[in-house]
Amino acid sequence: MHIEIFALVFTIFVLIYTYFKRAHNYWKSRGVAGPPPFFPFGTMRSVILRQQNLGDKVKEIYNEYKSKGHRFVGVYFFSRKVFVALDPSLVKNILIKDFNHFDDRGIYYDEINDPLSAHLFSLSGPKWRNLRAKLTPTFTSGKLKYMFQTFVNCSAQMTSLLESKALKGEEVEIKDILARFTTDVIGSTAFGLECNTMKNPNTQFREMGKRAFTQTAGDAFRVTVIRSFSWLAKLLKLGIFPSNVTKFFKEVVEETVTYREKNNITRKDFLQLLIQLKNNGKVDDDEKLQAEIKPAPGTSLTMNEAAAQAFIFFLAGFETTATTMSFALFEMAQNRDIQYQAREEVKKVMNDFGNVLTYDALMEMHYLDKIVAETLRKHPPAPVYLRKCTKDYQVPETDVIIEEGLSVLIPALALQRDPDYFPDPDVFDPNRFDDERKSSIKDSTYIPFGDGPRICIGLRFAMIQVKVGLSMILKNFNFTLSPKTPLPLVMETQGIITTPQSGIWLNLTTVN
Numbered sequence: 001m002h003i004e005i006f007a008l009v010f011t012i013f014v015l016i017y018t019y020f021k022r023a024h025n026y027w028k029s030r031g032v033a034g035p036p037p038f039f040p041f042g043t044m045r046s047v048i049l050r051q052q053n054l055g056d057k058v059k060e061i062y063n064e065y066k067s068k069g070h071r072f073v074g075v076y077f078f079s080r081k082v083f084v085a086l087d088p089s090l091v092k093n094i095l096i097k098d099f100n101h102f103d104d105r106g107i108y109y110d111e112i113n114d115p116l117s118a119h120l121f122s123l124s125g126p127k128w129r130n131l132r133a134k135l136t137p138t139f140t141s142g143k144l145k146y147m148f149q150t151f152v153n154c155s156a157q158m159t160s161l162l163e164s165k166a167l168k169g170e171e172v173e174i175k176d177i178l179a180r181f182t183t184d185v186i187g188s189t190a191f192g193l194e195c196n197t198m199k200n201p202n203t204q205f206r207e208m209g210k211r212a213f214t215q216t217a218g219d220a221f222r223v224t225v226i227r228s229f230s231w232l233a234k235l236l237k238l239g240i241f242p243s244n245v246t247k248f249f250k251e252v253v254e255e256t257v258t259y260r261e262k263n264n265i266t267r268k269d270f271l272q273l274l275i276q277l278k279n280n281g282k283v284d285d286d287e288k289l290q291a292e293i294k295p296a297p298g299t300s301l302t303m304n305e306a307a308a309q310a311f312i313f314f315l316a317g318f319e320t321t322a323t324t325m326s327f328a329l330f331e332m333a334q335n336r337d338i339q340y341q342a343r344e345e346v347k348k349v350m351n352d353f354g355n356v357l358t359y360d361a362l363m364e365m366h367y368l369d370k371i372v373a374e375t376l377r378k379h380p381p382a383p384v385y386l387r388k389c390t391k392d393y394q395v396p397e398t399d400v401i402i403e404e405g406l407s408v409l410i411p412a413l414a415l416q417r418d419p420d421y422f423p424d425p426d427v428f429d430p431n432r433f434d435d436e437r438k439s440s441i442k443d444s445t446y447i448p449f450g451d452g453p454r455i456c457i458g459l460r461f462a463m464i465q466v467k468v469g470l471s472m473i474l475k476n477f478n479f480t481l482s483p484k485t486p487l488p489l490v491m492e493t494q495g496i497i498t499t500p501q502s503g504i505w506l507n508l509t510t511v512n
């Protein structure tokens with residue numbers, strides 16, 4: 001009996017091993033270079049075991065293979081094959097020129113059992129195209145101007161909290177406070193909730209937001225099943241996020257929409273625009289947000305679809321922008337002349353606008369724009385991102401075919417830290433984005449928001465939020481790096497967004 005069990009286990013092991021061996025021969029047999037794969041992790045052992053950040057690992061591979069003259073490489077996550085584009089012209093083809101071969105991300109969604117998963121980030125094909133067309137008008141500068149006061153109100157609450165800490169001489173972990181600021185902004189604009197996490201850091205909204213970004217062992221197992229056996233995930237009705245998280249966000253949207261419709265309430269936020277899409281199939285022109293428009297049949301959003309978009313705005317928007325502001329402050333804390341110049345600009349512009357932070361004032365802060373651009377170059381929150389090949393694609397000037405169904409990885413961090421494109425890449429130099437120098441940046445080497453038709457839809461919203469947060473801090477505080485911040489920064493090894501493991505600690509003093 002023991003021998004039979006042993007034989008069975010042995011046979012299963014041999015079968016799995018053979019399967020992996022064969023899978024791991026894929027790139028070599030096609031003449032595509034890449035790091036040698038090992039059973040069972042493939043080429044990403046350190047990332048899978050959470051010993052290394054994905055962005056850093058890809059940068060390591062990029063540097064090694066680019067220096068050997070390769071324009072692309074093949075890697076494996078377990079047995080999953082991933083094509084990595086190293087050459088900017090190839091990146092440009094994938095994101096822009098030959099987009100019709102790569103218009104999907106290959107992210108699992110299940111409209112029926114997990115309606116919140118069917119959002120703009122995960123949808124593909126005509127469904128994505130149709131939704132993108134509908135949502136694009138919600139991000140025009142006119143609509144963002146309309147919401148601007150919400151950004152300012154939330155930043156004022158943040159400034160009061162920072163002031164109380166500064167006056168007590170307390171060090172602050174700025175990433176946490178900025179995440180509360182961005183949670184308040186998105187909570188208000190996408191869900192219509194006054195979260196006020198500055199006063200109450202443990203609101204259910206923030207807790208649920210944090211839970212969505214934390215991966216327990218159970219979550220990791222569920223996500224692995226979803227990624228590897230999507231048919232089984234659909235059968236078992238598994239969702240990407242824990243069910244209490246999706247239930248919470250779905251109910252918030254449903255309750256707020258019902259309340260607004262019943263009481264005829266309108267507000268200047270995304271949710272109002274999503275309600276318009278639900279009822280009318282399109283958003284109103286900027287000047288007539290409350291006007292009646294005849295519904296265009298079959299084009300409106302359902303309640304679930306509206307909730308899914310609010311959910312992705314929150315997921316894609318709060319951590320990315322908080323991280324960007326944190327890194328900008330980290331760099332300015334160490335480069336005091338840059339901090340000084342930025343503060344002088346903010347003070348001057350504010351003075352010109354009667355000491356009120358308006359949308360137009362923000363647009364005049366050009367040095368701050370360069371600081372944000374350089375922060376996103378040196379510390380892109382999304383160090384890599386994925387596309388899925390939807391139609392076989394022959395890599396130009398080669399015989400290599402990227403087959404339909406394969407994942408394609410874009411190494412944003414590696415390109416943006418490549419000394420061939422950005423000399424002294426580890427130096428924080430906002431003047432790289434001066435008008436004349438900016439025009440010489442090679443195409444597709446600076447891509448913190450992606451590029452092409454699937455470029456980040458929240459780009460302008462993000463820039464406004466980041467600039468509002470930074471200008472309020474610069475105007476009100478001088479800041480230095482606390483010795484509590486470990487140098488060099490150590491990045492989290494889990495999650496896709498680059499974020500410092502021990503946070504960023506600052507000492508603040510008020511500006512007179």
Ligand code: HEM
Nearest residue numbers: 121313316317320321382449450451454455456457458462
């Ligand atoms: C600094 C902040 C942000 C960064 C660095 C960032 C970065 C990115 C990147 C790299 C992509 C993928 C682009 C591609 O595949 O070509 C993306 C997509 C997306 N982002 Fe952002 N993002 C930021 C803020 C936001 C905000 C504030 C929102 C919403 C309010 C948002 C919503 C989205 C959505 C919905 C997509 C998917 C677009 C589509 O597939 O059509 N992002 N973002």
